[in-house]
Amino acid sequence: MNQLQDTAEKISSMEIRGAGRIAKAAAIALRDYAGSLEAGSIEEFSSLIENAAKLLVDTRPTAVSLPNAVRLTSRYTSADVEEARKEIINNAERFIKQADDALHKIGEIGARRIRDGDVIMTHCNSHAALSIITTAFDQGKDISVIATETRPRRQGLLTSKHLLDHGIPTTLIVDSAVRYFMKEVDTVIVGADAIAVNGALVNKIGTSQLALAANEARKNFLTAAETYKFSPNTILGEFIEIEERSINEVIDKNTLAGLPKLKVRNPAFDITPPEYIDLIITDVGVVPPGMAYTIIKEHLGWEIGEMV
Numbered sequence: 001m002n003q004l005q006d007t008a009e010k011i012s013s014m015e016i017r018g019a020g021r022i023a024k025a026a027a028i029a030l031r032d033y034a035g036s037l038e039a040g041s042i043e044e045f046s047s048l049i050e051n052a053a054k055l056l057v058d059t060r061p062t063a064v065s066l067p068n069a070v071r072l073t074s075r076y077t078s079a080d081v082e083e084a085r086k087e088i089i090n091n092a093e094r095f096i097k098q099a100d101d102a103l104h105k106i107g108e109i110g111a112r113r114i115r116d117g118d119v120i121m122t123h124c125n126s127h128a129a130l131s132i133i134t135t136a137f138d139q140g141k142d143i144s145v146i147a148t149e150t151r152p153r154r155q156g157l158l159t160s161k162h163l164l165d166h167g168i169p170t171t172l173i174v175d176s177a178v179r180y181f182m183k184e185v186d187t188v189i190v191g192a193d194a195i196a197v198n199g200a201l202v203n204k205i206g207t208s209q210l211a212l213a214a215n216e217a218r219k220n221f222l223t224a225a226e227t228y229k230f231s232p233n234t235i236l237g238e239f240i241e242i243e244e245r246s247i248n249e250v251i252d253k254n255t256l257a258g259l260p261k262l263k264v265r266n267p268a269f270d271i272t273p274p275e276y277i278d279l280i281i282t283d284v285g286v287v288p289p290g291m292a293y294t295i296i297k298e299h300l301g302w303e304i305g306e307m308v
Helices: 002-012 019-036 042-057 065-074 081-111 127-138 156-165 175-184 207-216 232-236 253-257 289-300
Strands: 119-122 144-148 170-173 187-190 201-204 220-224 269-272 279-282 285-287
Touching: 002 019, 002 042, 019 042, 019 065, 019 081, 019 127, 042 065, 042 081, 065 081, 081 127, 081 220, 081 279, 081 285, 119 127, 119 175, 127 156, 127 187, 127 220, 144 156, 144 175, 156 170, 170 175, 175 207, 187 201, 187 207, 201 207, 207 220, 207 269, 232 289, 279 289, 285 289
Parallel strands: 119 144, 119 187, 144 170, 187 220, 220 279
Antiparallel strands: 201 269, 279 285
16 A cells, blocks of 8 residues: 555655656556455455545546546456456556557657647647657657746746757747747647546646637647546536645745735646637547547547446
8 A cells, every 4th residue: 555655645746747647657556556455355355446546536636637547447347356456457557558659649640730840839748748749850850849937836847858858949938928939939739637528628727828829829729638638527517626736836935924915826727718729639630629529438438327
């Protein structure tokens, strides 16, 4: 259980961050936990797996990739403990491989939307978006990137380092300069923490202002999303919860002490309406936001009854 709790704590504290990385970490944690679990009956095994799954899912309420990964990994049909254990381990291995393959496929598919000479703007630190950008660069396309700082945790610095290490010319800007620099941009590419049934994008706070500025400037706005980032529960009308994190990420305690009446809020994500999204680049192809329902039904393969 210690390794499982350690993973949960790292996800909660954002030591493990990014929807795809969170999903893989959860699958690995469940695989290892199931592999070492001692249970005298299938009922005891089921109870322990359910508790482990809940521990992981409760760490980050917005990243749909997390419950999707946990659900896909923790499924089993056998009434025998050893067989159920094997099913979970196999599920996890399959999910991890598919997640790695998805990034490669998104890179190959998305790079076709990048032209030689393009200036690309990106936000936060998305492995899927980075896969597209680096694949296009590796194909010999002369591109450059404008990366937002992404306050308050400044994930844009991680993105900038990744791009510079790859040899891609990169400029870092503060989040509030997005509209100012949009005139220099050809395409905006961001990742996704979740895609709702109507094609709306839930992603790092500030994404919606990129989309709005891109729409105003008539620039392409693309989001890169593995299929496991689509949210099945939104078919039933559920909202995706927007996580609010500690105000200590925004303002230090000493400064706050001098402003006792100040209210501080720190939403980690925002919602971009589908009308501001040109295309969603997935591991099964490029789709318009209106096809989100099809992705959920055909590629996640969950029936409505399973989600109730």
